[in-house]
Amino acid sequence: xxxxxTANSDTRTEIQAGTKVKGKxxxxxxxxxxxxxxxxxxxxxxxxxxxxxxVKAEVRAVRVTVAGTVVGDVTASxxxxxxxxxxxxxxxxxxxxxxxxGAKLNGLLEVGDVSRVEVxxxxxxxxxxxxQARPEPPEAHHKTTVTGFVPxxxxxxxxxxxxxxxxxx
Numbered sequence: 001x002x003x004x005x006t007a008n009s010d011t012r013t014e015i016q017a018g019t020k021v022k023g024k025x026x027x028x029x030x031x032x033x034x035x036x037x038x039x040x041x042x043x044x045x046x047x048x049x050x051x052x053x054x055v056k057a058e059v060r061a062v063r064v065t066v067a068g069t070v071v072g073d074v075t076a077s078x079x080x081x082x083x084x085x086x087x088x089x090x091x092x093x094x095x096x097x098x099x100x101x102g103a104k105l106n107g108l109l110e111v112g113d114v115s116r117v118e119v120x121x122x123x124x125x126x127x128x129x130x131x132q133a134r135p136e137p138p139e140a141h142h143k144t145t146v147t148g149f150v151p152x153x154x155x156x157x158x159x160x161x162x163x164x165x166x167x168x169x
Contacts, residue, residue, distance in 0.1 A: 012045070017052055025057075033068070051085050064094075066103075073107075 012030035019035035053068035084102035
C-alpha cells in the first residue's frame, strides 16, 4: 500500500497489484485499488477500482468508479461510474449512476435519494439441485415488441402483412 498526493493535492491510498487486503477498510481519503480487497469498504472519499483490481466487499463511499471487478453491494452518496471494463455482481445505489457501453452488471440498480435507503442483507438462496422456472414479471412491468407475419383478414387473400405488435405496460 502507498499513499500519494494527487494533482489536486488531496491524498489517496493505493493498493497495488499483487497486494491483498482482508477485513474492514475505513478512511476519510480516496482509495485506489489495483490489487484485491475482501471484507467491507467505508470511505468518506472516493473508491476507484482500477483495471485488474478486485473488490469483494460491501462498499459505502461518496463516489465509486469501477474499471475492474466488484462483487458485493455498492452504495455511493454522490456517484457510481462503471467504465467499459467494469464487471459488477451486486446491487448499486446512488443518486447518479453512469454506465459505459461494455460494462457488465449483475444486480439491481437504484438511482435516486440514497439517504433513506437501508441496506438489508440478502436472504440466502435456497439450495436446490433442480433448476427452477423463473416467475413471469407482473403485467404492469411487461413490455413486449413482436415483429412477424400474420394472415390477412380477408380469407381468400393468401398474402400476408408485416405487422409490429406492441404491448404497453
